[in-house]
């Protein structure tokens with residue numbers, strides 16, 4: 001697998017960064033992950049806009065790769081030379097403040113941001129999706145800028161690990177009695193026929209998949225509101241699902257070892273799973289809108 005590091009292409013196994021990189025030392029950076037189908041990136045611009053906004057919040061100058069033409073050409077070469085032109089893959093892009101002697105404040109001399117990108121094979125979780133997955137709930141221990149997609153992911157790492165240790169797919173984080181999001185996906189519930197998800201503010205990441213799902217729901221005539229779901233409502237919801245780039249749209253049928261509704265993926269979730277697949281395939285040119 002090939003990696004792109006600061007303008008150079010090289011095998012990922014040989015790519016190295018400085019021990020003084022502020023990403024390594026402080027987690028001082030942001031990242032993005034795109035879904036790729038047959039070599040085409042899904043939602044290039046929306047992910048780039050989120051990246052640009054995160055860089056702006058952290059006052060890291062935007063590198064050239066934040067331009068869609070540059071990103072697409074880097075992605076094309078990574079995908080082609082890593083043998084991932086056919087089928088599904090993901091692109092990972094990370095930008096840090098760069099290399100400087102360790103001081104908490106920004107370096108006194110401007111640094112060049114470190115830019116790293118790579119690709120991986122992706123297999124959509126079809127089997128699990130058909131039967132639905134399990135989640136646990138866990139306190140949301142994160143800071144108050146969860147809207148920035150920083151590489152500092154320790155609470156997310158610990159939440160996901162807790163889920164895995166209990167045989168679950170993911171952990172839904174609870175802050176002040178409401179479900180914020182999963183370790184790397186947004187959370188949706190269907191309650192009384194209405195689709196509900198936490199509003200976009202500083203407490204969650206504004207997921208691109210979340211945005212697409214809300215658009216698909218609107219097109220399908222499914223009523224949706226961006227309002228928090230309480231912990232109690234989560235347990236008694238008619239349907240629950242996660243939505244994220246690498247999670248896809250994933251029905252949740254068990255929560256903390258209790259069954260959600262019928263214990264099967266519900267009709268609205270199943271519809272959105274199908275709509276999302278079509279949307280992805282159309283956007284990436286796998287099928288045309290007229291077929």
Ligand SMILES: Cc1ncc(COP(=O)(O)O)c(C=O)c1O
Pocket residue numbers: 033156181182183184185186204205206207208209210243244245246
């Ligand atoms: C905390 C968190 N929430 C939500 C998401 C889903 O965002 P997206 O759909 O853009 O992948 C992610 C993705 O990594 C995430 O890390």
